[in-house]
Amino acid sequence: MIEFTINNQPVTAKKGETILQAARKAGFYIPTMCYIEKTTPCASCRLCVVETDKTDGLILSCQTPPTQGLAVTIDSERLQTERTNIMRMYDVNHPLECGVCDKSGACDLQNKTLEFGVSTQHFSAKEQHRKIEHWGLINYDPSLCILCEKCVHVCNEIIGDDAIELQFGGYKSAVIPKNSETLDCTFCGECIAVCPVGALVSSKFQYSANAWELTQIPATCAHCSAGCSLTYEVRHTSNLLGAKQKIYRVTNNFEVATLCGAGRFGFDFDIQAAKEESVFEKAVSAFKNAKAIRFSSLITNEETLILQRLKEKLGVKLFNEEARAYQSFMDAYSSMSGKSAFSGTLDAVAQSDAIIVLGGRISTDNPAVRYAMTTAARHNGAKIIYMHPLEDVLLQNVVTQNVRYEAGSEEGVIAMLTQTLLEGCDVDNAIKAFLESLDEGYLCAESNVGNEEFAQILKSLRRAQRKTLIIGSDVLSHKRADNIARLCALIEMHTDFSLIVLPQTVNTVGVSLICDLDRDEESADVVGYNAQGDFVIGSMGECVLAMPSLNQQEGTFVSINYQLLSTNVAVAFEGYCLNDIASSLGVKALNTIDYTVQLPIQKGFKAIGFDALGNFYGGLGEDNRGYMLETMDVAVEGELEAIDDLPEFNGTVVYRCNPVNQFNAYTARTSQLEMDTSLRGSVQFATAARISDGDSVTIEGYAGARVFVLDETLKGTIALFPTYDIAFGGAHENYRFEKIKLKRMGS
Amino acid sequence: MHSEPLNDRNVSEQSPYYYVDIEEYPTTGWDKFKQVVKRTFRGELFVGLWVVMRELVKFNIHTVKYPLEKLPIGPRYRAVHKLLRLWESGYERCIGCGLCEKICISDCIRMDTKIDENSRKEVTEYSINLGRCIFCGYCAEVCPELAIVHGQRYENGSEQRSHFVIKDDMLTPLDFLTSGQQTEYPGFGSINPNESVTKTPLAY
Numbered sequence: 001m002i003e004f005t006i007n008n009q010p011v012t013a014k015k016g017e018t019i020l021q022a023a024r025k026a027g028f029y030i031p032t033m034c035y036i037e038k039t040t041p042c043a044s045c046r047l048c049v050v051e052t053d054k055t056d057g058l059i060l061s062c063q064t065p066p067t068q069g070l071a072v073t074i075d076s077e078r079l080q081t082e083r084t085n086i087m088r089m090y091d092v093n094h095p096l097e098c099g100v101c102d103k104s105g106a107c108d109l110q111n112k113t114l115e116f117g118v119s120t121q122h123f124s125a126k127e128q129h130r131k132i133e134h135w136g137l138i139n140y141d142p143s144l145c146i147l148c149e150k151c152v153h154v155c156n157e158i159i160g161d162d163a164i165e166l167q168f169g170g171y172k173s174a175v176i177p178k179n180s181e182t183l184d185c186t187f188c189g190e191c192i193a194v195c196p197v198g199a200l201v202s203s204k205f206q207y208s209a210n211a212w213e214l215t216q217i218p219a220t221c222a223h224c225s226a227g228c229s230l231t232y233e234v235r236h237t238s239n240l241l242g243a244k245q246k247i248y249r250v251t252n253n254f255e256v257a258t259l260c261g262a263g264r265f266g267f268d269f270d271i272q273a274a275k276e277e278s279v280f281e282k283a284v285s286a287f288k289n290a291k292a293i294r295f296s297s298l299i300t301n302e303e304t305l306i307l308q309r310l311k312e313k314l315g316v317k318l319f320n321e322e323a324r325a326y327q328s329f330m331d332a333y334s335s336m337s338g339k340s341a342f343s344g345t346l347d348a349v350a351q352s353d354a355i356i357v358l359g360g361r362i363s364t365d366n367p368a369v370r371y372a373m374t375t376a377a378r379h380n381g382a383k384i385i386y387m388h389p390l391e392d393v394l395l396q397n398v399v400t401q402n403v404r405y406e407a408g409s410e411e412g413v414i415a416m417l418t419q420t421l422l423e424g425c426d427v428d429n430a431i432k433a434f435l436e437s438l439d440e441g442y443l444c445a446e447s448n449v450g451n452e453e454f455a456q457i458l459k460s461l462r463r464a465q466r467k468t469l470i471i472g473s474d475v476l477s478h479k480r481a482d483n484i485a486r487l488c489a490l491i492e493m494h495t496d497f498s499l500i501v502l503p504q505t506v507n508t509v510g511v512s513l514i515c516d517l518d519r520d521e522e523s524a525d526v527v528g529y530n531a532q533g534d535f536v537i538g539s540m541g542e543c544v545l546a547m548p549s550l551n552q553q554e555g556t557f558v559s560i561n562y563q564l565l566s567t568n569v570a571v572a573f574e575g576y577c578l579n580d581i582a583s584s585l586g587v588k589a590l591n592t593i594d595y596t597v598q599l600p601i602q603k604g605f606k607a608i609g610f611d612a613l614g615n616f617y618g619g620l621g622e623d624n625r626g627y628m629l630e631t632m633d634v635a636v637e638g639e640l641e642a643i644d645d646l647p648e649f650n651g652t653v654v655y656r657c658n659p660v661n662q663f664n665a666y667t668a669r670t671s672q673l674e675m676d677t678s679l680r681g682s683v684q685f686a687t688a689a690r691i692s693d694g695d696s697v698t699i700e701g702y703a704g705a706r707v708f709v710l711d712e713t714l715k716g717t718i719a720l721f722p723t724y725d726i727a728f729g730g731a732h733e734n735y736r737f738e739k740i741k742l743k744r745m746g747s
Numbered sequence: 748m749h750s751e752p753l754n755d756r757n758v759s760e761q762s763p764y765y766y767v768d769i770e771e772y773p774t775t776g777w778d779k780f781k782q783v784v785k786r787t788f789r790g791e792l793f794v795g796l797w798v799v800m801r802e803l804v805k806f807n808i809h810t811v812k813y814p815l816e817k818l819p820i821g822p823r824y825r826a827v828h829k830l831l832r833l834w835e836s837g838y839e840r841c842i843g844c845g846l847c848e849k850i851c852i853s854d855c856i857r858m859d860t861k862i863d864e865n866s867r868k869e870v871t872e873y874s875i876n877l878g879r880c881i882f883c884g885y886c887a888e889v890c891p892e893l894a895i896v897h898g899q900r901y902e903n904g905s906e907q908r909s910h911f912v913i914k915d916d917m918l919t920p921l922d923f924l925t926s927g928q929q930t931e932y933p934g935f936g937s938i939n940p941n942e943s944v945t946k947t948p949l950a951y
Contacts, residue, residue: 099844099891100868132866139866207860207868210845238859238872240913 004070011066019061019072020048025620030074031083031115033090033108034148035062036194037255037621039157040379042149047083047112050074058082080116087116093125095143101198102205105212108196109146125171135183137265137672138192139206142174145199151175151191158258160374160397161185175200186394186660187674188367189264193254202265204672205249209235214248218615220557220567220625221263222298222550223663225503226346226368227559229257229617229625232267232551232570247551247570256621260367261661266673269666271539273546273575280576283545284584286527286535292317294520295529296728297505298540298664300555300567302595302610303578304507304514307529309587317518319526320511321733324519325476326503327512332482333501335638336489340604341631343492344468344500345561350375354464356457356497358387358417359410360472361657363394366502366560369470374398383460387413387449388472389737390655390720393713401456407655407718407737408647409447411480414487415643416443420454421461425494434640446646471501477735483641490640502560505664506550510558513603513629520733529578532728537581540665541727548573549666554593554610556626564605564626566613604629649737652689654679654699654721656736668725678709681719686710688717689742700741702726820899822932825882828875829898830917831931832924835944839918840894843870847886847895855879856886873914877903896932 002013006028013022018041023030033045041062049058053071058079066072073079091113098104133140149166152175156162163185165178177183192200214233221228231251236243250267252259287293293307293316311318334340349355349372363370376382377398386395387403405413419435427435444450461467469491475484492499503509511517529547530538539549552573556566579592589595596613599605606627614624659676667673679697686692686708693710703726714720718737758764773779802808811818820826831840843860855876863869875886887896895917919929931938938944 099846100842134866139862141866203862207843207862209860213845213849236857238857239874239876240872241859243857 002066002068004066004068004072006072006074008071013066017065019050019059019064019066022066023061023072023074028074030061031112032062033112033146033196034150036150036153038258038375039150039153042153044147044149045086047086049079049082051076051079084116084118087112087118088122090146091118092121092123093127093143094146100207101144102201102207103195103198103211105210107198128172130174134203135177137187137189137203137261138183139201139203140175141199141201144197145175146197147173147175148196150194150196151200154190154194154254154258155185157378158371158375159186159188159190160370160377160394161188162397164191186363186367187261187265188259189261190254190258193252193259193264202249204265209233209248216251217568217570219551219570220559220565220615221259222506222557222567223262223266223667224260224366224368225506225508225560226366227506227557227561227563227565228259228263228368229253229565229615230259230263232568234570245571253617256617256623258368258371260371262367262663262667262673266661266667266670267551267570268670268672269539270549270552270571270573271546273573275575279545280580283535283537283576283581287314287316287581287585289525290314290316290527290535291523291525292319292518293527293529294319294531294533295511296320296531297323297503297508297511298530298550298666299507299511300550300553300557300592301507301510301514301564301599302555302592303529303553304511305595305599306578306582306587306589306592308515310582310585311516313587314585316527317523318515319520319531320515320517321520322477322504323508323511323515324517325481325733326501326508327517329476329481329485329501330512332485332638333489334634335636336486336640337493338634338636339631340634341562341629342488342499342501344470344498346372346500347561348466348498349373349468349470349500351380352376352464352466352468353380353382354384354461354467355382355470356385356387356417356468357470358414358472359474359478360470360502361388361390361392361655362386362470362472362502363392364658364660364662365473365504367660369500369502369560370395373470380466383464385457385460387417388474389716390718391715394660401453401460403449403453403457404716405447405449406646407649407653408478408735409443410475410478411484411487411643412443412447412646413449414475414484416440416447416449416454417457418487418490420458421491421495421497423458427490427494431490431494431640434642438643443643443646446648465496467495467497469497469499471499473502473504474736476501476503477733479647479735480644483643486638486640489638500560507557509560509562510556513558513605514600528728530728537578540669546575548575548577553577556596556599556610556613558629562604562629562631564599564613564629566610566615566626568615602632604632606630649718649739651739652685652719652742653717654681654719654738654740656723656734656738657720658722658724662722662724664724665727675725677706677722677725679706679719679721680709680711680714682711682714682716684717685714685719689719691742691744696745698743698745700743705745814902820901824899824901825884825887825897826901827877827898827903828886828912828917829896829919830873830914831894831896831929832919832921834924834929834938835946837921837924839870840892841870841873842892842894843868844891846889846891850885850889852883852885853879853881870914873917875912875917877912893932899930 006023011022011026020030030048032048034042043060043063048061050061051073130142152164152166155164163178164175167174167176192202214235217232219232221230232247233249234245235248237246247267250264383400384398385401386399389407391402415438488499491497526533528536530540536543537545538547551570554568556564559565593610596610597607613626616624618624661673691708695708696705697708698705755762773782833840848856848858857874859872860868860870
C-alpha cells in the first residue's frame with residue numbers, strides 16, 4: 001500500500017496502481033480523453049496531467065504510479081489552463097456536424113468541450129480533403145478522428161487482431177489498416193465501441209438514428225456461452241415501416257467488458273408472430289401426447305425449469321444431448337475433484353501468465369476466451385500453449401507453442417499432459433500407479449505429440465505463477481469424455497492450474513444444472529423446442545408454433561463463469577411463449593420470470609427473484625451482473641479408468657467449426673454478419689477428397705450443398721465444416737471431428 | 748387601427764370604454780309579462796329582415812365566396828407543415844437531425860434516415876400524423892435548418908387525414924422551386940429568395 005495525498009486528502013494506492021486509478025477509486029475526478037481502463041495507457045490526450053510536489057513539470061496521472069508521501073494536486077489554475085488549451089486544440093477544425101453525427105449526445109469531445117467552455121476557435125489550420133473510408137461493417141471518417149489511439153490499443157491488446165495502426169503525419173495523421181489496403185479483421189467492432197467521437201462507426205447504423213433517442217435495454221448475449229454483457233439499443237421506426245420497435249444497434253460497457261462481432265452486429269434475429277388459438281391448441285395437445293421433449297440449449301433457465309416441471313408432471317423424457325454431454329463431463333469431474341464447478345473464470349484467464357488450451361477452436365467457438373487470452377499475452381506476457389489438431393491463424397499472434405495432436409487422441413494427450421504436469425507432485429498411490437502405467441510410447445506415437453513437446457511445455461511453465469487450463473468443447477463430445485474430465489480434475493487438484501471448460505451454447509451450463517436429461521433415443525411423439533421433433537415449436541427453422549427468440553425473452557443464463565446473468569426483452573413478441581403452454585398443462589405461473597426464484601438451490605442457485613438481479617458494471621468496473629452460483633461439495637467417488645485405445649481418423653475428415661462471428665441459426669439469419677458456409681480445406685484435403693476449389697459438394701448426413709474453398713492458411717488433411725446455418729442439424733452432440741462421405745455435385 | 752386608447756381599460760372621459768345602458772331586469776311577474784308582450788309585438792324582426800332585403804337588391808355582397816375565394820392568412824398562422832428545399836441547389840434542407848421528432852409533444856413525427864452514397868445523412872421517410880398533431884409549431888421552431896415550416900394550407904378535408912403528411916406531400920416539388928413558388932417565412936435566419944444564392948464551396 002502506498003500512501004499519498006490528492007488535494008491534501010489522504011489516498012492509498014495498491015502496488016502497480018497509477019495516480020489516476022487511485023484517484024478514481026477515492027472519488028476524485030481527473031478528466032481524460034484517451035484513457036481506457038482495460039488497456040495500457042494510450043497517453044495521447046495529456047488531459048490527465050497533475051501537479052506534484054516532487055516534480056516541476058506536469059505529469060501524466062494515467063501512467064505514473066504514486067510514490068510514498070507524494071502530494072498531488074489535480075485541479076489548479078495552471079492545470080485548468082493546460083487542459084483548456086488541449087481542448088482548444090482538439091476542437092480546431094472539428095467538423096460542425098453534430099446535428100447529424102452518430103455520436104452526438106454521447107460524445108466525449110462534446111462533453112469535454114462544454115466542460116472546459118471552449119466556445120470559440122482562436123487559431124485554425126488549413127482544411128484538407130479527407131476521404132471517408134468504408135471498411136465493410138465499419139466506416140471511418142478521418143476528419144472527425146481525434147487520434148486518441150483507443151481503437152489501436154484495444155485491437156492490439158484485447159482483441160488480438162492487430163488490424164489497425166496510426167499513420168503518423170502531423171496534421172494528416174489518421175488510423176489506417178495495418179499491412180493491408182482495406183481493413184482485414186474479425187470485425188468485432190470494439191474499435192467502434194471505444195471511439196470517443198463519431199470517427200469509427202458501424203456502417204449499417206450510421207445516420208440511421210441518434211444516440212439520444214435510443215432506449216437502452218441491458219441484456220446478455222445469446223450467441224456463445226461466455227455470456228457477455230450487452231445493451232440492445234431500441235427505437236421505433238417510421239410509420240411507413242410499421243412504427244414498430246426495432247433494435248438499431250448493440251453497445252457494451254467497453255471500459256471493462258469486450259464484445260465480439262456476433263454480439264455487436266448479430267442482433268436482428270427476432271421474429272414476429274400473431275396469436276393463433278388453433279395452432280396453440282395443437283401445441284398443447286402435442287405436449288400432452290408427447291413421450292419426450294427435445295430442446296436446444298438456446299433457452300433461458302426459466303424455460304428450462306418449466307420443461308423440467310413438465311417432465312415431472314407429464315412424465316415425458318427430456319432430450320438435449322449437447323447439455324447431457326456437458327453434464328456427464330462435469331459429473332465425472334466432480335466425482336474426482338469433489339466440487340460441483342471448476343475454479344477458473346474468464347477474468348482468471350485474462351490474469352494468467354501461462355495458459356494451456358486443449359481441444360477447441362477458441363477464436364470462433366468462444367471469442368471472449370480468445371480476448372482474455374490476448375489480454376494475458378499482451379499484459380502479462382503469458383505463455384500460451386495451444387493444443388489442437390488444427391493450427392489457428394487467428395491465434396498466431398498470441399500462441400507461443402502449437403501442439404498438434406491427431407484428431408480423436410485427446411484422452412491420450414491429456415493423460416500425457418497430466419503425467420507431465422503432475423511430475424514431482426505429492427499424489428496418492430493410485431494416481432501414481434495410474435501415471436506410471438501409461439504406455440508413453442503408444443500414446444506419443446498415436447497422438448503424434450512427442451516427449452520433447454511436453455518437455456517444452458514444462459519449460460514454458462517454469463516461471464509462471466497463475467496458470468489456466470482451458471478445455472474446449474471437442475472434448476465434451478468425445479467418447480472418453482468422462483475419463484478426460486477426471487484427468488482434468490487431477491490437474492486442477494494437484495497443480496496450481498485453474499480449470500475452465502467451454503460449453504458450446506449459451507445456456508448449456510444452466511440446462512445441465514436444472515434438468516434431469518435422458519439419453520436421446522429415436523422415439524415417436526417428440527416435441528422439439530428449437531430442435532428436431534414430430535411437432536416443432538421455437539424461433540428457428542420450420543416451426544409449427546413460433547416462440548420468441550432469445551432477444552425477445554426475459555430470463556437468465558448461466559455463463560462459463562458459473563454466473564447467473566439476466567437478459568431482457570429488446571423487441572416485443574406478440575405470440576405465445578412456453579409458459580403459456582405449460583400454464584394450460586397445469587404448470588402454472590403468471591410470468592416466465594416467476595421461475596427465477598425457484599431455480600434449484602441444491603445446484604448452487606440462489607433464491608433471488610428476477611427483478612432483484614443487477615445487470616450492469618459499476619463505475620469502477622465492479623461486476624453487478626446477476627450472481628455467482630455457489631460451488632457445492634460433491635462426494636469423491638470417481639476412479640480413473642485405463643486409457644482406451646486411441647481412435648484413428650483417416651480419409652476425408654472434417655472438423656465442425658463455424659466461421660468467425662457465426663454460432664447458430666440465430667446469427668445465420670442476421671443481416672450484417674458475413675454468411676460464409678463454405679467447406680474450407682487445404683491442398684492435401686482437396687487431393688484426398690478429389691475435389692478442387694469452387695466445387696459444390698454434398699455431405700452425407702447433412703442437408704444442403706457446400707462450396708469447397710481451398711484455404712492456403714490451413715495445413716493438414718482436416719477441413720473446416722460450418723454447420724451454424726443448419727437450424728437443428730448442427731450435430732453439437734457428436735464428436736466434432738468426423739469422417740465424412742463427400743459427393744461432388746454434377747458428377 | 749390604433750390600439751393605444753384601448754389599452755386603458757378604465758372608463759373615463761379619455762377612454763373609449765363606457766358603460767352600456769342596460770335597463771333594469773323585471774322582478775315581479777307583471778313586469779316580466781309586460782316585457783314579453785313588448786318584445787313580442789315590437790316588430791324588431793322586420794328591422795333585421797329589412798336590412799337583408801335592402802342588401803339583396805343592392806348586390807354589394809361582403810361575403811367571401813369560399814372555397815372560390817380565400818382570405819389571406821397571417822404569416823405566423825400554423826397550418827399543415829411543409830418541407831422546404833435549398834434555393835441554390837434544390838437539395839432537401841432537412842438533415843435528419845431528429846430534433847423535431849424529439850421535441851414533438853404529441854409524438855406524431857416519425858422519420859427514418861440512412862447514409863446515402865455520398866456518405867451524407869439522407870431522410871428516407873418523414874411523416875406527421877395530423878390526427879395527433881396539435882399544430883403547436885415546436886417542430887418548426889426547433890428546426891436548425893428552417894426545413895420544416897408551417898404552410899398556409901388550413902384545409903384538412905380528405906378521405907383520410909394522413910393524406911397530407913407523407914414526405915412527398917410536404918416537400919416542395921422541384922418545379923415549384925425553380926419557378927420561385929417556394930414561399931419563405933420571413934423570420935430570423937431566412938433568406939430572401941430574390942437575392943441570388945450560390946452554393947457554399949466545399950473544396951478550398
